[in-house]
Amino acid sequence: MAIEASGNSQLIQAVTLLGAAVIMVPLFRRLGLGSVLGYLVAGLVVGPFGLGWFTEPEAILHIAELGVVMFLFVVGLEMRPSHLWDLRREIFGLGTLQIVTCAIALTAAGMLMGWPFKVAFIGALGFVLTSTAIVMQLLSERGDLARANGQRIVSILLLEDLMIVPLLAMVAWMSPAHANAATSHRGLSILIGILALLALIAAGRWLLNPLFRILAGSKAREVLTAGALLVVLGAALLMQAGGLSMAMGAFVAGVLLAESSFRHQLEADIEPFRGILLGLFFLGVGMALDVSVVRADWAIIVTGVLALMATKGLCIYVVARVLRSGHGEAIDRASLMAQGGEFAFVLYAAASAAGVISAQANARLTTMVVLSMALTPLVTLLVRRFVPACKAQALASVNRAVGLSGSVLMIGFGRFGQVVSQPLLVRDVDVTIIDTDVEMIQAASDFGFKIYYGDGTRLDVLQAAGADEAKIIAICVDRCEVANEIVDLCKVQFPQATLIVRAYDREHAWHLAGEGITRHVRETFESALRFGTMTLRELGLTPTQAREIAKEVRRRDADRFAYELAGGDWVTGAVMSFSKRPHPTPLTAPRRESQALNQAAEVAARSKN
Template sequence: MSEAGGDDLLTATVILLGAGVTGLVLFRRLGFGSVLGLLIVGMLLGPYGLGFATGGTELEGVAEIGVVFLLFLIGLEMQPETLWGMRRAVFGLGGLQVTVSGVVMAGLAAAFGQPPAAAFILGFGLALSSTAMCVQMMEERGELYSDWGRRSFAILLFQDLAIVPLLALVPLLAGGGLVAEPGPFLLRLAMVSAALLLVYLAGRHLLPWALDIVARQRNMEAFTGLAVLAVVVAAWAMRLGGLSMALGAFLMGLLLSRSRYHYQLEAEVAPFKGLLLGLFFIDVGMTVDLGALLADLPRLLPLLLAMLVLKAAVVYLLARLFRLDRPGALRSALLLSQGGEFGFVLFGAAAARGILDPDTYGLAILLISSSMIVSPLLQRLGDRLAARLRPPQPLPALEQMVAEMEGHAVICGYGRVGGTVGMMLDGLEIPFVAIDQDPVRVEAGRRGGKRILYGNATDPKVLKLAGVGRAGLVLVTIDNPAVAERVVTAVRNFFPDIPIVARARDLEMRDRMLAAGVSEAVPEAVELAITLGAVALRHMGVAEADARDIADMLRRRAFAALRRHPSLARPSEATGRARALEEEAPGAG
């Protein structure tokens, strides 16, 4: 690569990343989510906007891998039994949605004068939705595994399957024949079967064996490479077979979901997914020709409204038929009303075969692009309308339950440490209320029957809502030292008599917590050292009672002997950073 070419690539990377991060922060702050922000960034930077980036097939190819990584992670999180339990929703609800929406949209296209073949392609192409957009928006809200989220995902999964026969029909519709030659058909069937077999063998046997080898060697670089390779192999095999790359990645994730390395695979792949999926939405935004959109607005706007209303109506009625409640059916309907990325593929194939004329093809592409732009706004509208149909019940019910509690524990920070303490309290049937600022964690905990409030534990209104004034104990398990200290100060200022037990990183942080007013602070690094030491003593033949006595002696003396050890007396890096921290940052227990 020449130096000039390298400079151009570096400049484009800086612009894309800088603008992407700005769009993410701004639009999330405005409450619209990340998808709309990235689409707008793509529109502004693309060839039809300011022209800083041109997109092209290279960016499009890289960006599509983001969708592949997203579906792989979903497969990892979904056990095969869960998918089998969704079979009625996938093939029943999903099949009906594609069929009914396709027929309705094809009828609309025919009413506007399109010939039968073009009307069929337009109808079923517009019946498909954007898997990437819908799944990302549900993930951001923590609703992918809700009842309506699962039904929506089932429809999207069937749409990914439906694109295969739809693409196979394009040459038949172009030639006017209804019977395919047996040779090409059998070859295609063999390629599809081979692709599925390759994904199965790799996910069921080859990759678990390879992961075992590199895990025993503690070769984390190779482990990361295998995690990425698993995704790419599935996408490559499915593409060779003429199937959806995203569907292949989902199947690979599903096969590896029972692996002992499930969580590590998820951790390795997630950063790639976030970056590449962001590029996908930026690339979609770059395809929007604002000039053409404004010029065609008189034709485009009625078609867009008709498509959104008809698709939403079909999904809503079918979801109600499959016994989804009204708020969930409405949210699913508005979520799935947009066009999808597979529509671009289907319409492109049809245009290449002469089924769609250039004007119709351009208008159809604009229709999909504009529907994807308004999709985040429709999802927000769906949230508000669903709230009116059925006001949220969990929070008022939770407030009522907390109002009746007394002598309970309040856990500030419900991450790994806070969740473990909660399990111990549950085991002894000691009631507790948790406070956390991670909406996904709060939603997951509530679905599990836990009393978790979303809010800032330094806010006296949130503390009062958690019943701190009637509680028997407050536990601060937040791992950010600065935030934890502010929580302790707030609790002590407003509720001076309540006992407080806090988590501390080291001995210096323990002293600061005690000075702030906690009843006891547990220095996690030192406690780990004491526990390891006691275990080591037992393995060296020391009686368990003697090992326990030594550990208890260190604790009774307030760790005075340990303070003389230079490595334990020195404050941790986190505590050092906390001294200079001026603004509160969210922490997790």
């Protein structure tokens, strides 16, 4: 039963949408299927072809497109104009080659399935336009947006967004009813689009920063948020008026503000709206899946979806390999971009209205695109799980830990490991460093660091990295369970090496001490103690007084740590009450200071620092 459009029913609709998302998205994420598929399924369940609680998914999609707009604005904020210029080869070279290749191959695939040429051609052009929203969300969830492979995908998506204008012009040119008027109308549309883009660039260069300085001077947070929304929606409206995509306008506005001092504030203000509206967009796509069309023409629909996705994926893989991308990256890009996108809905509707394709063809093609969008999260999940090349992608450009030796083997080169390595390198200590973060390894190499790829939990990797000959194995990884696994392996296999371990917190340090590891450092203790000492200095204490207090705190912590370990309270890793514990040995400090230090030490112990 459809919900009636009234004051109360609109509130019920909002609650229904939120409830469907709150139930489905966590469930699908728990199953490892991702949030996008959860939104799509939730939309299908509550939509006109599920429970029928919503009858007009187009209206929801129209509003929810603002989520895609805001997403592109946030992406634009992360791209400085100079960085975008560096991507020009990917945008206009890789992007153009992929679009042209896919368009030709998809047209041929449609004709092989028996479609008329116009239907096959228009269907191919729509299917070429990948879903920006779905791909960007999947890249964001995987943390790949800032990586080289993610940047190449973003470049292609940008060009595809630009392609909607000439494609719509092509549809108008193919229309029998508008054949004579098409030329002048098309030229005027292109001119208006160029003028709109130039106007946006001019506004971004000379108006936006002064505007935000004025708004920031008002000291009203809500006004700054309103200003951020005004910029995003205004840029989108300007581009739409110029015949371009709203998402492109938001992206350009973001790029123009990428070097602004207000960038982080704008991102924080937009993020809540972006997340909710983007989720609403995926819900709308799920509602738009016409189950009746699938039921009536299931053979044509299923064959078409599989054939188009396979053809597009194969073309993307071939183009990537021709341009010397790795096998794993090519497969990953093909699985991500093998679907159609939201701009296909616009193109197919325009083609149907212009008489280029029939209403039935429009319905079939639209359903194929929606199904391909719904299948993409599953395809990418299966590919990354079962195709070994995707797990090892980008490793071709880094050095593996093979045949190495050194007096110190350091495992982990994150924030902690980078600081640890500096005094060793200053003294020219022979250090071998391994890590599994490919992006970090590549970034470190730009600064002259020689880091090798290697998984410290594997015996063969440790042996290849020279653990058999190392005097010290420094375990600097940031996950305590991984550190424990490496400790257990090294204790048995490399008894000649002294293990020095980064402890995550007090509980982890107790665990390491219980395993016989006497050389461990809690990652925040010394820096926090240094912070407190600096605070005392600023309050007027002499350097000697501040150092003595820090020394006393450090001694008390060591006494308490030894006492707790000997007392067995934390040997099992369980939190025990401190109320019944006597304090360690009496202290020589004045009574008031002694009580304060005891209280502070007890709080620190309770918080597992």
